Amino acid sequence: MNPLLDMDDDTRRAYLSRIRQYLAWLEDADLNGDPLTDPAVRDWAARDYRAHLLTVLKRKPTTVNAHLTAIDDFNRRIGLGPATAKRIILPNLAPRALDQRTQTRFLRAIEQSAPRDRAMGYTAFYAGTRIHELVALDIDDLHISARKGVLIIRMGKNEKYREVLMHTTLRTELDTYLRHRANLPGADKSKALFLNVRGGRLSARAATDVLNGIADRAGIDVGRDEEFTTHVLRHTLGTKLAREGEDVVKIAQILGHNLETARRYTLPTEADMQAAIDKLTVDE
Known part of the structure; x- marks a missing residue:
């Protein structure tokens, strides 16, 4: 492949x-x-x-x-085959995630965003969607009622199908956005949930720019070697679920992982390790 x-x-x-x-x-x-x-x-x-x-x-x-x-x-x-160069053994830690304080700053920045960008930010944060899953969403992939909502990911990584139950905040924001979307140019011609300014489906690059922009407004460093990437939001959701005691089977189903990948969220984070060090007492 x-x-x-x-x-x-x-x-x-x-x-x-x-x-x-x-x-x-x-x-x-x-x-x-x-x-x-x-x-x-x-x-x-x-x-x-x-x-x-x-x-x-x-x-x-x-x-x-x-x-x-x-x-x-x-x-x-090029027909040569992989090199025999060993990978560096990594610390046995959970994937990089936003800490609680940074999550709060990110959510506050979402609140100050335009309706479409608010809906995108909350979807990435509360449903853990990958960028290509986010932009592939159609209106028909949302099932919202007064008491619950379901987000359907029809073609996730490795072509996996999954249904994600919506957090209350996400359900409310998506319902609000759908009413806003109905008045956008091209809304009656496109089935895409998130539209660009021309009324077509938003690209993955544009969606990345939206989420990076929210992080930047929240004062979070953006970049692969920095604090924020769009994928860190998935890790943040997985880590939050693990810290709140949810089992790896639930985490795997919500995020579209296999069980082995989902178990990574039960490992300590760098913040956990720092907190352990900070608790050490010394005689002065």
């Missing part, structure tokens, strides 16, 4: 950017051979580049591993 086809636009751009950075580094690397044709030189190149990312560019282990994954895919595409 082509991994590029199972990515949102933002992730795909980052994936391709890693390959371009690697190829640019190769131009000046002293490898004594061609890493694009010789398997032995391919392995040396991947290991040297791993060291370059860690020691020269000071990249985080998760970022280095992401670069190695992209390089492996590139080498497969």
Whole structure:
């Protein structure tokens, strides 16, 4: 399966950017051979580049591993196969998530947004939708009544179908947005839930910009190596559910994960580790 086809636009751009950075580094690397044709030189190149990312560019282990994954895919595409470069062993921690104070700032920034952007922000926060799932939503994928609401994800990652019960706030906001949407240009011609200014379906890139903009207004640093990415909202929901005692089966069903991935949310976060350290008592 082509991994590029199972990515949102933002992730795909980052994936391709890693390959371009690697190829640019190769131009000046002293490898004594061609890493694009010789398997032995391919392995040396991947290991040297791993060291370059860690020691020269000071990249985080998760970022280095992401670069190695992209390089492996590139080498497969040129018929060479993946390099024998070990991944960096990561701390056994839960995925990065927003802490409680930052969540509050994000939600307050959502409240100050336009109706469409409010609905998008609450959907990402309370339903944990991926960007491509968010923009793929149609009006018919919402089932809202006076007492409950259901959000249908028809084509999630790995083509998984799931139904997510709506939080009260999300149900209210989506109901409000639907009434607002009815008066937008192109609303009577498009089945898409979230529309762009021309009345067509909002793109994944535009949706990413909307959520990044909300985070920026909340004073949250945006970027892959920063505090906020759109995917961090999924991690935040999973972490909140785990901290509130929900079992991994429920978490997996809500987020469209397998059980092994859902178990990651039960691991400690960096904030948990810091809190443990801060509780230490010392004699003065």
